[in-house]
Amino acid sequence: MTVNPLLSLQGVHTHIGPYHILQGVDLTVPEGGVTVLLGRNGAGKTTTLRTIMGLWQASKGEIHFHDHMITGLATPEISRRGIAFVPEDMGIFTDLTVEENMILAAVNGPMDAKRLAWIKDLFPPIGTFWASPAGTLSGGQKQMLSVARAIIEPRRLILIDEPTKGLAPAIVKAMIDALAELKATDTTILLVEQNFAMASSIGDTVAVMDDGRIIHSGSMQELAGDSALQEKLMGLSLEAHQ
Amino acid sequence: MLTRLLSGDTPRSSLLTVLLLIVLVSLAFAPFLFPGTKSLETAARICIFIVLVASYDLLLGYAGIVSFAHTMFFGIGAYGTSLALSATGASYWSLLWGTAAGAVVAAVFALAIGLFSLRVKAIFFAMVTLAVASAFAVLVSQMSWLTGGEDGLNYKIPRELTPAFKLVKDKVFDVRINGKLLAYYLVFFASAILFLVMLRIVNSPFGRTLKAVRDNAFRAEAIGYRVVWYRTAATVLSAVMAALAGSLLAIWLRYTGPATTLSMEIMIDILLMVVIGGMGTLYGAVLGATLFILAQTYLQNLMGVAAEATEAVPLLSSLVAPERWLLWLGVLFVLSVYFFPAGIVGRLREGARGR
Amino acid sequence: MSEQAIKPRIEKIPLSEQVFRKLPIFLVPLLALAGLIAIGNPASWLTLTVAGLAMGMMVFIMASGLTVVFGLMDVINFGHGAFVTVGAFVGFTVLAWVAGWTASPSVLLNLAAVLVAILAAMLVTGLLGYAFERVIVMPVYGDHLKQILVTMGGLIVAQQMIHVVWGPDEMHLSRPEALQGSVVLGEAAIEKYRLVAVGIGLALFLAMRHVLKKTKIGLLVRAGVENGEMVEALGYRIRRLFLLVFMTGSALAGLGGVMWGLYQETITAHMGSDIMVLVFIVVIIGGLGSVEGCFIGALLVGLLANYTAFLAPKVALISTIALMVAILMWRPQGLYPVVKAK
Structure with missing residues (x-):
């Protein structure tokens, strides 16, 4: 099968101040489905996402999105090529209402009513607190709003950074369901996750990071079925989170 | 011995050493090398x-804090000395206590402003000092019963420091050895000592911590340094030094007024001198102050010639008019901040390393 | 796992906190009341209050751009005063050109002259803002120290250029006929121009609020103040937004300059840096980045300055500093602290 990957990183290095965080990341994200980026804290997962978004500049290497090189482009350009970003801190504008957050997320004009109805169906609190300041939402609701913003317009690729971190189990489940439904539409997801249960329940392909490099990539099925490999790759790092 | 006197902070560039020596020798023998009132002034x-610029560099260059209240401290020192001299007579005693009082008041003010506004952001401090300093200047010019208002204060200083006092009857090398000369050497040696003291401060453990705080306040705090304390201490030290420089000015001029000490123009001059000379190195203050004051005094004549030469071209001639010298210094200032943030001294040291 | 509440909920803000947040609004009438008690004479009080409001509105117009620029990009422009001065000089020059209109008894022609002067001043200062942002500010993003130094340098150069273009002398100009004189209200005489200034200031504040609350650009500005990175990640070019805000702020400073000039009827090359002291006090009192705070701060400063100028003229400027100190003791970040994501 020689389908061109939607996103590919080749030998990407990123420096933040004096620190050399990414040390030659090679990663491919195939079109369609969910690719999960696993790894312990500080492995460079968040930096990888931020480098793809252009929020941090790669000092070496190339990033291709849909056959175009996007390294060195400004963040808004990258975003407008069809990549949405759900950061770890959710990036909610707390001073604005839920509605205003959504209005801004619809970059290309007014929101599509059908799509909005679908989102409110996926995340009921969005509708409930439509006119409230986003700052008054709870953590889980903010996470939902952050994902909702990313999908209010059709995007080819969504980068999501640890959407279940610190959330209650019921909200985690709602989030998994939402992502599963999103997967069924024509959207590719690159998901950073430490929770292997969540990752294996939704992921199609998987890449494992350590010390600023990808140390394994393959299908999720293979990894989920091979506990020896899990042990080898992440025994220490993921144990605590299962 | 010499290195110890300089606290181990040598110029580290042969050209810089030569320039500094020229400045030192010229100032040390100024009355004999350049006779005449104007050159002595x-x-x-x-x-x-x-001294004033070096004390500002203590704050700007070493602590990374922008203050617009430096002339306020300069003025407090000057007014302290002159008020004491006018109130308790032209004695050395009034000179001394006035100077000390000025320094103490400056320290208290600096402490209050520092504790009050250094907790937040550099920008905040800059804005607060700007507001406070302007209010102070207005206040001083309004309290004419005490300060003489806009006209300032004229007062007598001890007779031994005035031209009327003759130390030696005859001229030495064609120069009158009078009280004015003594006053000059008082200013010269006091300035030299204050400069060496500041050199000691910036090269002490305190000075090094200050730089660490400047470069990464967050980290310094994490290691366990009380960032606010260090910044406030730097503010107070710099204020005291500025006040002492003000006292020297008061003694030298025998006059103190808002225009010579408190004005925003002087504040801007200080900024220009620090940046053009080189931030974060006290030698920059020496070169910056020397070049700037020479330019202020003599460049304007040169520009007058240029203005006459270009009289036929209307806009150009007003651009090079002597009054517009600050325009060109302003341009130079902006360019220095962009391209040579380490100023002249930084350039010279870089050149020395390159070889 | 943490035992968080699962059902959707809204964190209710306690009533006391809500009152606390709104508290600064009451400071203005409170100060006016204190002024009335201290002054005693209602007629003088009314005159002073209108004067104070007029002054506050003008300072607000000049300060608003500065505070939004800071909120959005963490940039403080110490050269902002240059736009005030340039605006005043351009406005006066235009008014001098149309001297026939300003001297005419026709109110319409008078106002047309002022309008043309204001538009010209705003156009010039807006364009100057563009140049200033590109040449002076852009290279020093993220470095406060250099920002302060460089914008100060820009101020020096701008002030000198004013001397080059308009000569070293101050400029005098009388207000147009229609804006001279006073209206008498009971025993109080209120200068007409002050009422106009209050009107313009109020209209501008309401317009600004409307833009910030109801338009997409306004939403973007507010979002950008809180988290510029996320605005970019959504696909907006925040640099362009910032340039727009910077130019608007500069144009407003120019407008403030014309209004201030007409108020004083005399302008000098350093008027901008003189007013900047008040502007900074106002911006600090309001909370860096907050338009509402800036508005309230400006009114407080205007009222207080006028009351003290009447009661104890020597301490007028000191009193505004004292106000700043008092407010910072109460709220170290100003009246309306701005939420920052990082």
Whole structure:
């Protein structure tokens, strides 16, 4: 099968101040489905996402999105090529209402009513607190709003950074369901996750990071079925989170 | 011995050493090398401004804090000395206590402003000092019963420091050895000592911590340094030094007024001198102050010639008019901040390393 | 796992906190009341209050751009005063050109002259803002120290250029006929121009609020103040937004300059840096980045300055500093602290 990957990183290095965080990341994200980026804290997962978004500049290497090189482009350009970003801190504008957050997320004009109805169906609190300041939402609701913003317009690729971190189990489940439904539409997801249960329940392909490099990539099925490999790759790092 | 006197902070560039020596020798023998009232005035101003600019660099260059209240402290010192001299007579005693009082008041003010506004952001401090300093200047010019208002204060200083006092009857090398000369050497040596003291401060453990705080306040705090304390201490030290420089000015001029000490123009001059000379190195203050004051005094003549030469071209001639010299210094200032943030001294040291 | 509440909920803000947040609004009438008690004479009080409001509105117009620029990009422009001065000089020059209109008894022609002067001043200062942002500010993003130094340098150069273009002398100009004189209200005489200034200031504040609350650009500005990175990640070019805000702020400073000039009827090359002291006090009192705070701060400063100028003229400027100190003791970040994501 020689389908061109939607996103590919080749030998990407990123420096933040004096620190050399990414040390030659090679990663491919195939079109369609969910690719999960696993790894312990500080492995460079968040930096990888931020480098793809252009929020941090790669000092070496190339990033291709849909056959175009996007390294060195400004963040808004990258975003407008069809990549949405759900950061770890959710990036909610707390001073604005839920509605205003959504209005801004619809970059290309007014929101599509059908799509909005679908989102409110996926995340009921969005509708409930439509006119409230986003700052008054709870953590889980903010996470939902952050994902909702990313999908209010059709995007080819969504980068999501640890959407279940610190959330209650019921909200985690709602989030998994939402992502599963999103997967069924024509959207590719690159998901950073430490929770292997969540990752294996939704992921199609998987890449494992350590010390600023990808140390394994393959299908999720293979990894989920091979506990020896899990042990080898992440025994220490993921144990605590299962 | 010499290295110890400089606290181990040598110029580290042969060209810089030569320039500094030229400045030192010229100032030390100014009355004999450049006879005439105007050149002696210029030399004394250079001495005083070296101290003033160096004390500002303590704050800007070493602590990374922008203050617009430096002339306020300069003025407090000057007014302290002159008020004491006018109130309790032209004695050395009034000179001394006035100077000390000025320094103490400056320290208290600096402490209050520092504790009050250094907790937040550099920008905040800059804005607060700007507001406070302007209010102070207005207040001083309004309290005419005490300060003489806009006209300022004229007062007598001890007779031994005035031209009327003759130390030696005959001229030495064609120069009158009178009280004015003594006053000059008082200014010169006091400035030299204050400069060496500041050199000691910045090269002490305190000075090094200050730089660490400047470069990464967050990290310094994490390691366990009380960032606010260090910044406030730097503010107070710099204020005291500025006040002492103000006292020297008061003694030298025998006059103190808002225009010579408190004005925003002087504040801007200080900024220009620090940046052009080189932030974060006290030697920059020496070169910056010297060049700036020489330019202020003599460049304007040169520009007058240029203006006459270009009289036929309307806009150009007003651009090079002598009054517009600050325009060109302003441009130079902006360019220095962009391209040579380490100023002249930084360039010279870089050149020395390159070889 | 943490035992968080699962059902959707809204964190209710306690009533006391809500009152606390709104508290600064009451400071203005409170100060006016204190002024009335201290002054005693209602007629003088009314005159002073209108004067104070007029002054506050003008300072607000000049300060608003500065505070939004800071909120959005963490940039403080110490050269902002240059736009005030340039605006005043351009406005006066235009008014001098149309001297026939300003001297005419026709109110319409008078106002047309002022309008043309204001538009010209705003156009010039807006364009100057563009140049200033590109040449002076852009290279020093993220470095406060250099920002302060460089914008100060820009101020020096701008002030000198004013001397080059308009000569070293101050400029005098009388207000147009229609804006001279006073209206008498009971025993109080209120200068007409002050009422106009209050009107313009109020209209501008309401317009600004409307833009910030109801338009997409306004939403973007507010979002950008809180988290510029996320605005970019959504696909907006925040640099362009910032340039727009910077130019608007500069144009407003120019407008403030014309209004201030007409108020004083005399302008000098350093008027901008003189007013900047008040502007900074106002911006600090309001909370860096907050338009509402800036508005309230400006009114407080205007009222207080006028009351003290009447009661104890020597301490007028000191009193505004004292106000700043008092407010910072109460709220170290100003009246309306701005939420920052990082």
